[in-house]
Amino acid sequence: MADVVFQERRVAHRPSVGKRSSLHYALKRKSTVAFLMALPLILLVALLVVYPALYSLHLATLNKSMTKFIGLGNFEFLFKRDTFWLVVKQSCIFAISAVIFKALIGFIVAHFVHNVPANKQRRWRGMLLVPWVIPPAMSTLAWLWLFDPSYSAFNYTLSFFGIGPIPWTGDAMWARFSVILVNVWYGAPFFMIMYLAALKSVPDQLYEAAAIDGANWWQRIWYVTLPMMRNIIAITTLFSLIVTFANFDIVRILTAGGPLDHTHIFATWAFRVGIEGSDIPLGASVSLFMVPILAVAAIFILRDISKRGNEA
Amino acid sequence: MAEVSLRKVVKRYDEVEAVRGIDLDIADHEFVVLVGPSGCGKSTTLRMIAGLEDISDGDITIGGDIVNDVPPKDRDIAMVFQNYALYPHMTVAENMSFGLRLKHYPKAEIKSRVAEAARMLDITDLIDRKPKQLSGGQRQRVAMGRAIVRNPKVFLFDEPLSNLDAKLRVQMRIEIKKVHQKVRTTTVYVTHDQVEAMTLADRVVVMNHGRIEQIGTPNELYHKPATRFVASFIGSPAMNFVPCRLEDVGGRLHLRLTDRLAFPMPPVRAARYQAVPRTDKLLLGIRPEHIIEARQHLAPGVEPFDTVLDVTEPMGMETLVYFTLEGSQVCGRVNPNAGAQDGAPLRLAVDLNNMHLLNEVTGVVL
Numbered sequence: 001m002a003d004v005v006f007q008e009r010r011v012a013h014r015p016s017v018g019k020r021s022s023l024h025y026a027l028k029r030k031s032t033v034a035f036l037m038a039l040p041l042i043l044l045v046a047l048l049v050v051y052p053a054l055y056s057l058h059l060a061t062l063n064k065s066m067t068k069f070i071g072l073g074n075f076e077f078l079f080k081r082d083t084f085w086l087v088v089k090q091s092c093i094f095a096i097s098a099v100i101f102k103a104l105i106g107f108i109v110a111h112f113v114h115n116v117p118a119n120k121q122r123r124w125r126g127m128l129l130v131p132w133v134i135p136p137a138m139s140t141l142a143w144l145w146l147f148d149p150s151y152s153a154f155n156y157t158l159s160f161f162g163i164g165p166i167p168w169t170g171d172a173m174w175a176r177f178s179v180i181l182v183n184v185w186y187g188a189p190f191f192m193i194m195y196l197a198a199l200k201s202v203p204d205q206l207y208e209a210a211a212i213d214g215a216n217w218w219q220r221i222w223y224v225t226l227p228m229m230r231n232i233i234a235i236t237t238l239f240s241l242i243v244t245f246a247n248f249d250i251v252r253i254l255t256a257g258g259p260l261d262h263t264h265i266f267a268t269w270a271f272r273v274g275i276e277g278s279d280i281p282l283g284a285s286v287s288l289f290m291v292p293i294l295a296v297a298a299i300f301i302l303r304d305i306s307k308r309g310n311e312a
Numbered sequence: 313m314a315e316v317s318l319r320k321v322v323k324r325y326d327e328v329e330a331v332r333g334i335d336l337d338i339a340d341h342e343f344v345v346l347v348g349p350s351g352c353g354k355s356t357t358l359r360m361i362a363g364l365e366d367i368s369d370g371d372i373t374i375g376g377d378i379v380n381d382v383p384p385k386d387r388d389i390a391m392v393f394q395n396y397a398l399y400p401h402m403t404v405a406e407n408m409s410f411g412l413r414l415k416h417y418p419k420a421e422i423k424s425r426v427a428e429a430a431r432m433l434d435i436t437d438l439i440d441r442k443p444k445q446l447s448g449g450q451r452q453r454v455a456m457g458r459a460i461v462r463n464p465k466v467f468l469f470d471e472p473l474s475n476l477d478a479k480l481r482v483q484m485r486i487e488i489k490k491v492h493q494k495v496r497t498t499t500v501y502v503t504h505d506q507v508e509a510m511t512l513a514d515r516v517v518v519m520n521h522g523r524i525e526q527i528g529t530p531n532e533l534y535h536k537p538a539t540r541f542v543a544s545f546i547g548s549p550a551m552n553f554v555p556c557r558l559e560d561v562g563g564r565l566h567l568r569l570t571d572r573l574a575f576p577m578p579p580v581r582a583a584r585y586q587a588v589p590r591t592d593k594l595l596l597g598i599r600p601e602h603i604i605e606a607r608q609h610l611a612p613g614v615e616p617f618d619t620v621l622d623v624t625e626p627m628g629m630e631t632l633v634y635f636t637l638e639g640s641q642v643c644g645r646v647n648p649n650a651g652a653q654d655g656a657p658l659r660l661a662v663d664l665n666n667m668h669l670l671n672e673v674t675g676v677v678l
Contacts, residue, residue, distance in 0.1 A: 205397035208364050213411035213458075214385040223410070227401040 059284040066281060074285040083261050083269070088289070091265040093176070095245040098183040099237060102244075105184065106191025106236075113192065114199045125196070132189035140253040143182045144169075147254070172262035175255050179263050182250050187243075191236055198232040199225070231305050238301040242294055266290050314375030314388075314465040314498055315340045316361060322369035323356050323522075330356045332522040333370065343492050343499045347509035348519035348545070355470055357519070358502045362468050363387050375465055390459035391468040394475060396451045398443040398458075404430075405439045408457045422461075429457040432494065433487070449480045456488070460495060467492075469501040473508060485511055506546050510534070518542050535666075540595070540675035543668060549600050549632065552642045555672065556596040558588055567596065567664070570638050578613030578664050585669055588678060597668035597677070600632065603644030605652075606661040613665040624652045633658065 063070045078084045113124050131139065146153050147168035158164040168178045202225060210220045226233075248267040251257065257264035257272055264272065266287060274283015316338040323331040331353040338344045346354040359365040361372060363384035371378050379387050390411075398407050405426050412422045430436045433453040443451055452472060459467055472488070473481045489512055492499055503509055509516045510530040518525040518533065518541070526538040537543035543551045556569050558577075565582040568574040577585065588594070606616040622641070625632040626648060633644045633652045644660055646652050669678045 203395065203397065205393045205395055206399060208362075208384075209391070209393060209397040209399075209458075210410075211364070211384045212362060212389060212391050213462075214414045215410075216385070219414060224399065227399070230401075 056284045056288060059281050060288055062281040064279045064281060074282050077282070078285060078289075083264075084286070086261060087264045087266060087269045087286070090176070090263065091245060091290075092293075094180060094183070094247070094251075094263075094265050095241055098180050098187065098244050099240050101180070101184045102187040102191050102240060103233070103237060105188040106195050109188065109192045110195035110199055113196055125193070128192055129189045131186050132193075136186050136249050137253060139186065140182055140250050143178075143185075144254055147178055169255050170259060172259055175259060175263045179251050179254050182254060183244060183247060186250065187240060190240065194232055194236045195229065198229040202228045234301045234305050238298055241297055245290055245294060315342075316466055316498060316500065317373045318357070318361075318370065319373075320370040321357070321360060321367055321372060323353070323360060323365060324368040330522055331360070334519075334522075334524050336517060336524065336527070338498060338500060340498055341496045343501065343512060343514045344517060345501045345503060345509040345513035345515075346517045346519055347503055347506055348525075350504055352519040353522040354502045354504075354519050358468055358470055358500055361466070361500060362389055362391050388465045389468055390462045390464040390466075391470065392452075392455045392459050392472045394471040396443070396455040396475075398451055398454055400443050403440050403442055404435065404446070404454050404457075407443070407454055408461050410458070411462045425461045425463075426457075429460040432460065432491065433457050448476050449484060452476065452484055453487070456491060460491065463497075465498065467497050467499040467501075469499065469503075471503055472501075473503070473505075481508075488512060507548065510546065516546075518545060520545075537597075537668065537677055539677060540597070540670050543597050543670070543677060547599060549643045551597050551599050551668070552603070552640070553670070554596045554598070554637050554640045554642060556594050556669075557592070558585060558590050558594065560590070567667075569596065573617060573637075575615040575617075575662070575664055580613070580665060581667065581669075585678065588669070593672040594678075595670040595672050597670050598642075598662060599666065600643040600645045602663040602666045603633075603642065604661055604663070605646040605650035606659040610661055611663075611665075614661050614663045616659055616661045618657060618659050620657045621652060621654065624654055633660075 059066070060074055061069055061071055063073070109128060113121060113128065116124050149155065149165055149167050149170055152168075154168065155165040158166065167174055169175045206224050206228070207220055210224050215223060245265075246267055247265065248271065251263055251265055251268045252271070255263040257268045261269070266289060270283040270286040273286060274280050277283075316336075318334055318336040320333045320335060321331060322329065322333050334353075334357065336344075346357060348354050356365060360367050361374075363379065363382060367380055371380060373379065374387055374389070399410065402410065408426045408429060409422045412425065417425075426439070427436070430439055433456060435450060435453050435457060438446060438450060438454070443454065446454065455472070469488070473484055476484060485508060488501075492512075501508075501512060510533075513530055515527060516530055516533050517527050520541050526533060526542045528536070533542060533546045537546065537551075540553070544553070554569055556567055559566050559568050559574070561574070561576075565577040565585065566574045567577055610616060619635045619637070621633050621635050623634045625634075628648070630645045631648050631650070631652050633646055635642055635644075646658075646660070650658070652658055670676065671678060
């Protein structure tokens with residue numbers, strides 16, 4: 001938005017008329033006025049986003065006691081540590097698999113709710129949104145009890161089938177599975193509600209046309225529903241990817257990064273080294289690593305959306 | 313190509329009967345238009361033929377096969393929707409070829425069929441565009457192209473022109489007629505616009521309250537309507553209805569409109585209405601073009617009368633005049649040079665050779 005305004009202003013200057021008239025011209029432009037009106041908010045956002053971002057960049061260049069500038073020393077240190085690479089790998093596995101399952105489950109459940117008769121739909125929508133509206137710190141506590149190895153509901157139930165006891169949070173693989181499961185449980189309703197809105201915006205006549213054209217159920221989803229929902233899917237996925245990547249509370253409460261750092265992701269590990277390990281510059285460096293990874297994902301997804309923005 | 317038959321077809325939504333047992337036979341190559349006011353069941357009927365709605369009772373056959381439980385994709389039909397229903401993410405060519413691609417036609421054949429349909433509809437230049445880049449008329453052509461490339465047994469049109477402006481509508485109407493002359497596919501067309509129905513159809517089916525009021529060629533419906541509904545629905549401005557009764561004056565049948573106004577029945581009509589009880593409450597049905605300015609020499613059966621005009625509407629080639637007769641507003645069409653003026657008296661003539669007589673209670677044309 002700001003870019004556009006500045007560019008337009010530059011264009012406005014080009015005919016090199018008198019200084020006053022060009023200012024007058026610039027003020028008459030709707031976009032300039034809009035920019036000026038939005039300026040207080042832009043400044044506020046800048047203050048709340050840009051300042052901490054720059055400050056963390058500054059922090060990342062200091063030594064542990066925050067007394068000396070050491071340049072990229074913290075990053076060099078991180079690159080040499082196996083735990084860091086373990087965290088990178090785990091963050092990617094955690095975010096990507098959780099988002100895939102949230103999207104899949106959200107899509108399926110949205111279809112289910114979409115096909116429920118209108119008078120019962122509100123009830124289902126409300127019930128299915130519950131996981132998302134409970135503060136995750138609280139619901140994760142409930143999950144923690146469900147996962148308890150010795151006397152939890154899960155292991156108790158499984159014991160009837162001769163299975164277990166399963167070390168839900170004690171074994172590396174099971175612990176990863178558990179944090180992903182809780183994250184999917186918490187995040188899928190968001191996908192469901194977004195996809196449901198997208199589904200409702202697809203005109204019925206398109207499905208009827210497709211039915212007459214000879215499309216079966218699967219082809220209707222593939223050729224009509226999915227293309228019509230592409231932008232929503234892309235935006236929801238991007239948003240969820242960012243939020244999931246930066247997740248802290250679920251992992252912190254459920255496993256606290258254990259066993260042996262095998263469920264740490266960027267945010268929890270940054271907390272561990274920065275706050276608990278009293279090395280704030282190193283913690284800042286860890287959390288900064290999320291930026292390039294998410295930026296690449298954002299650029300790809302948003303570029304695809306703007307390319308197709310004019311179709312629908 | 314195929315004939316389509318409906319036998320006692322009923323559609324119920326919970327307690328409401330949208331279609332109440334209709335029978336209809338559509339011949340091969342025929343262009344049939346279902347017309348009626350909104351809520352008359354015409355679109356529901358079309359959607360039942362398409363298979364988009366289940367039928368509650370009765371049978372529908374296409375090409376001799378009962379298709380009651382056959383899904384739309386297996387009925388070999390093509391439908392053009394009111395909102396075009398083009399896939400927004402596909403180009404014109406992809407939209408048109410979608411059905412063929414699903415059926416795994418060879419690529420070369422798909423290409424030639426699309427090209428031929430595009431040529432027929434004059435949209436060859438638009439073939440790589442997306443629907444959003446097209447105007448309403450162009451989208452309508454693409455929707456028709458999508459139907460044509462499939463080469464189906466039956467075309468179904470669901471109010472295809474209602475989203476276009478008046479000028480385009482006339483243009484596309486001609487276009488649809490031309491296409492039908494070329495491809496000769498059996499066509500069922502739904503509209504609420506009686507002009508569209510009259511201009512396009514081989515036969516028109518007038519529907520009202522879920523029933524068929526009358527089936528006939530456009531001329532039959534216009535000149536020999538069966539009911540008051542058909543008489544008033546077909547034709548613009550609509551047919552006039554004036555309360556009247558029959559009486560015998562000097563051994564000759566007369567049509568009495570008011571205490572002071574009665575006309576002798578022309579011989580052709582007198583024979584037909586002789587048996588009507590004189591006490592029955594009747595309506596005179598007369599089209600505006602049969603109320604004209606009185607001339608020096610009037611043909612037999614054309615009777616003059618004096619009236620005072622309420623309103624005149626000069627249309628250029630003719631002037632519509634409105635006056636009141638027995639509490640009913642009546643419209644006539646006079647020559648623009650007849651001197652018709654708002655509030656002024658004028659001598660008019662009514663052509664009783666073209667009159668209709670209706671039973672006021674049952675609405676049936678006698």
